[in-house]
Amino acid sequence: MKCALVTGGSRGIGSAICKKLAVDTKYHILINYHSNKIAAEQTLKEVLKLGATAEIIQFDVSNFEEVQSVLTQWQDANPEAIVEAIVNNAGITKDGLFMWMSHEDWNGVMNTSVGGFFNVTQFFIQKMLRNKYGRIVNMVSVSGVKGTPGQTNYSAAKGAIVAATKALAQEVAKRNITVNAVAPGFIRTDMTSQLDEKELLKLIPVNRFGEAEEVANLVSFLISNKSSYITGEVININGGIYS
Incomplete structure (x- = not known):
């Protein structure tokens, strides 16, 4: 059984990615969620309706011990399963001006994005290297590429993943593993519903x-064989911001 794992797959962009992979690939889809079980079950239902096989898998990407324990249990229960594709999508925002930012708000955002990338990817990377195949897509943000005021923590976290993407891509390229980042701009989701759309347009x-x-659509392309010569890239999908 060949699998694709999408972290933060229950809502928004993560959920859209799960559904797109259900249509475009033959993967068994692992829909990770942290707290919103109802949304995860809804995404699972929609993925199954599209003809794919899938399951939901709960863990907090920022918690190293929990990630190890849940993924080890899953791997033991599914010894034949091979995770060929990882989409590191889980992320949180705790926006505010840096001078008033709490230590918790800094750490929470860093641990989820940067720690989550390490905890999940590191668990599978040796197996990918042995299998000589893999697709890793890291969801970053326009904030991580150009920096966004009021989001110093989020910009720092996503900027770190941009650099990690470029470094890891070079380490694993010989084994037919690609590592790319996707940097969305303003996308209509729950996360952006509080923003002043008229002003931002x-x-x-x-x-x-x-x-x-x-x-x-872009993530699905990067997970497919069509993208096998693209690695270490950060692809912006932002409607032309700062171009």
Whole structure:
């Protein structure tokens, strides 16, 4: 059984990615979630309806021991399963000006994005190297590429993943494993629902927010064999911001 794991797969962009992979690939899809079981079950239902096989798997990506324990149990229960694709999508925001930012808000965002990338990817990377095949896609953000005021913690976390993507890509390329990052701009999801869309449209040359499905299309391409000569890249999908 060949599998694709999507962290933070229950809602928003993560959920759209799960559904897109259900249509475009033959993978058994592992839908990771942390706290919103109802949303995870809804995504699972939609993925199954699209004809794929899938299951939900609960862990907090930022908790090293929990990730190890849950994934080891899953691997032991599914000895034939091979995770060929990982989408590191789980992330949180705790926005605020840096001068007023709490230690908790800094650590929470860093641990989820940067710690989550390490905890999940490191668990599978040796197996990918042995199998001489893998696709790793890290969800970053326009914030991690250009920096966004009020998001110093989120920009730092996503910027760290940009650098990690480029470094890891070079380490594993000989074994037919690609590592790329996708940097969305303003995408219409729960995470952006509080933003002043009318004000932000002035920054976006195409004059609209993106849709989660548009991001999912790009991720699906990077997971496919069509992208096998693309690695270490950060692909912006932001409607032309700062171009």
